[in-house]
Amino acid sequence: xxxxxxxxxxxxxxxxxxxQKKILMISPVIPSEEGYGLQKRAAFHLMxxxxxxxxxxxxxxxxxxxxQPLNESLTLSCNKVIxxxxxxxxxxxxxxxxxxxxxxxxxxxxxxxMLPKEKDLIKxxxxxxxxxxxxxxSFRTRSALMLNELKRICTINAQRKIVDFDDIESISFHxxxxxxxxxxxxxxxxxxxxxxxxxxxxxxxxxxxxxxxxVCSEHDKRILEKRPxxxxxxxxxxxxxxxxxxxxxxxxxxxEILFVGFMSYRPNEEGVLWFCKKVAPLIQEKVKVNFHISxxxxxxxxxxxxxxxxxxxxxxxxxxxxxxxxQKADLVIAPIRYGGGTRIKIIEAMSQRLAIVxxxxxxxxxxxxxxxxxxxADTPEQxxxxxxxxxxxxxxxxxxxxxGLECFEKKYSSLTVSKLWQEIxxx
Numbered sequence: 449x450x451x452x453x454x455x456x457x458x459x460x461x462x463x464x465x466x467x468q469k470k471i472l473m474i475s476p477v478i479p480s481e482e483g484y485g486l487q488k489r490a491a492f493h494l495m496x497x498x499x500x501x502x503x504x505x506x507x508x509x510x511x512x513x514x515x516q517p518l519n520e521s522l523t524l525s526c527n528k529v530i531x532x533x534x535x536x537x538x539x540x541x542x543x544x545x546x547x548x549x550x551x552x553x554x555x556x557x558x559x560x561x562m563l564p565k566e567k568d569l570i571k572x573x574x575x576x577x578x579x580x581x582x583x584x585x586s587f588r589t590r591s592a593l594m595l596n597e598l599k600r601i602c603t604i605n606a607q608r609k610i611v612d613f614d615d616i617e618s619i620s621f622h623x624x625x626x627x628x629x630x631x632x633x634x635x636x637x638x639x640x641x642x643x644x645x646x647x648x649x650x651x652x653x654x655x656x657x658x659x660x661x662x663v664c665s666e667h668d669k670r671i672l673e674k675r676p677x678x679x680x681x682x683x684x685x686x687x688x689x690x691x692x693x694x695x696x697x698x699x700x701x702x703x704e705i706l707f708v709g710f711m712s713y714r715p716n717e718e719g720v721l722w723f724c725k726k727v728a729p730l731i732q733e734k735v736k737v738n739f740h741i742s743x744x745x746x747x748x749x750x751x752x753x754x755x756x757x758x759x760x761x762x763x764x765x766x767x768x769x770x771x772x773x774x775q776k777a778d779l780v781i782a783p784i785r786y787g788g789g790t791r792i793k794i795i796e797a798m799s800q801r802l803a804i805v806x807x808x809x810x811x812x813x814x815x816x817x818x819x820x821x822x823x824x825a826d827t828p829e830q831x832x833x834x835x836x837x838x839x840x841x842x843x844x845x846x847x848x849x850x851x852g853l854e855c856f857e858k859k860y861s862s863l864t865v866s867k868l869w870q871e872i873x874x875x
Contacts, residue, residue, distance in 0.1 A: 468502050469501040469502070469582040470501070471501050471502065471504070471581055471583045471584070472504045472505075472576070472579070472581045472583070472584045472604070473503055473506070473585045474505075474506045474584070474585070474586050474587065474592075474594055474595055475505065475506070475507050475587040475588075475591060476510045476590045476591055476594075477507070477587075478507055478509065478518060478531070479493070479494045479522060480519065480522075481688075482769060484709070484710035484745070485686075485791075485793070486588070488688065488792050490587050492862060493587060493612065495525075495866075496868075496870075497585070497873075498526065499866060500870065501873065502527050503526050504526065504528040504579075504581075505522075505526045505528070505530075506529075506532075506598075507532070508534035508591065508594045509532065509534060510535060510562070510590070511535070512532075512534070512535055518531060530571075530575050532564055532572060533564065533565075533568060534563065534594065535562075537561040537562075550642075553639045554642065557643075557646060559650070562593075563597050564597070569597055569598060569601055570601065573601050573602035576602060577604075579604050580606070581604070581606045582606070582608070583606060583873070584604065584606040584610070585611075586610070587612050587614075588612060588613070588617075589617060589647075589651060591611075592650075592654055593650070608659040608660065609658045610659065610660040610661075610662065611658045611660070611662065612661075612684070613654075613662065613663050613668070613672075614663070614664055616668050616671060616672065617651070618651055619671070620786075620787050621647055623786035625640045625641075625644065626786070627714075627718065627785070651672075651675075652676065655672065655675055655676065655677035655679050656676065656678050658679045660680050660681075660682060660872055661681050662681075662683070663681065663682075663684075664686050664813060665685065665812070665813025665814070682868065682871075684865060684869065684872075685859065685860050686791075686792045687795065687861060687862050687865045688795055688860075689799075701738075702738045702740045703740070703779070704739070704777045704779070705741045705777070705780075705781060705835070706741075706773055706774070706776075706779070706781070706797075707720055707723070707743050707745075707781050707783075708745060708770055708773070708793045709745045709793055710747065711743070711747050711748040711749065711752055711765075712746070715784050715787035718786075719782070719784045720752055720755070720783070721755070722783055722785065723741075724741065724743075724755050726828040727828045727832050728741065728761075730828055730832035731835050731836055731839070733832075734832060734833070735836050735840060739839065740760045740761075740762070741760060741761045742764065742773055742777070743755070743761065744764045745764075745765075745766070746766035748763050770796075774796075774800045777800075778803075779803050779804075779845070780793070780794075780797035780803070780804045780805075781835070782805070782807065782811065783810065783831065784807055785807055785810075786809060791814070794810065794816075794822070795814070795856060798852035798856040799853065799860075802852070803822075803823075803849045803852070804822045804823070804852060805838065806824060807824070807831070816852075816855060817851075821848060821854070
């Protein structure tokens, strides 16, 4: 369902319902159905809320310089939209000597550097001072910090505060630290530990000060419930539009393997490099079928772009739509070896009736079953074996694809997201 379809529904509801909730949403990204994972999750939150409520939207844009313009349908679906930059400033070390880098982080932390400039906060404050809402919804913990800064200079009242953690960032960050295996040096290791400690502290504070905390899986909910919390913890899974592709070619001359993901996100980069360098050669040994790998996603690093020297690998960079790539694909991979949350790329592939091979971490938090609607593999040998099986056996590949589609329709459709949001918005 597009923003325009939601807009029509929202307009009708506003005419019918005179007791709508008034909600302020704060986001660090532009909500977009066609964007990367965070943008898609933000878009589905927005659509679910505007279906029955009046929404004001503040975008503290963490990628302002490279961000796309606001979609007209987005601005029309909201009562008010304001967008200002909130780009993380680089750390300014006092010296090249290691102790001073650490001191710089202690006194000018990452979380201070990512706050908007005072002039931009004043711009927002002028628009929202003395506003009152039924709910203030902060998308991601970063937005909750932005809200605290905003309330420092103006008055915004709300009956309840909602924060979407999405994934548990402290866990994702900790896993990323471990993936470096000490290669970032002693000083950066100390800075990483400081950041990790502060990140968990921010989460724990929000668990005590928010009325509702949202996560994207039951797995993450169970983790947070073990921490001290006053908040009610709700699960709202990731979702994508329900639009199964029809007319896909059943047979291709070359078997098409697809990866979709924002390539400046390090778990995606590392996963793609791992697959192309360690898994793909093993697949080549196991099957006689020619196969091609498409890596689709914005901002590929130089090391990822260099993979295209192989004749059977294409690096597209950003594309206007991933639909043509899904139309050609026979298999989707999610070779993610650290990170957190649930992968929209897997849910999207399920919605497109495509078989998927993922690592355990890549599929973490999803309600799936190995051998029924997805294949799970963690070592290069296991991942290559799973891909080879699906390449050689089209009947089994179709079984996994249909199982994934059924799983999507039952657990991850946009209707499911809307229903869960309405439960949260009830008094």
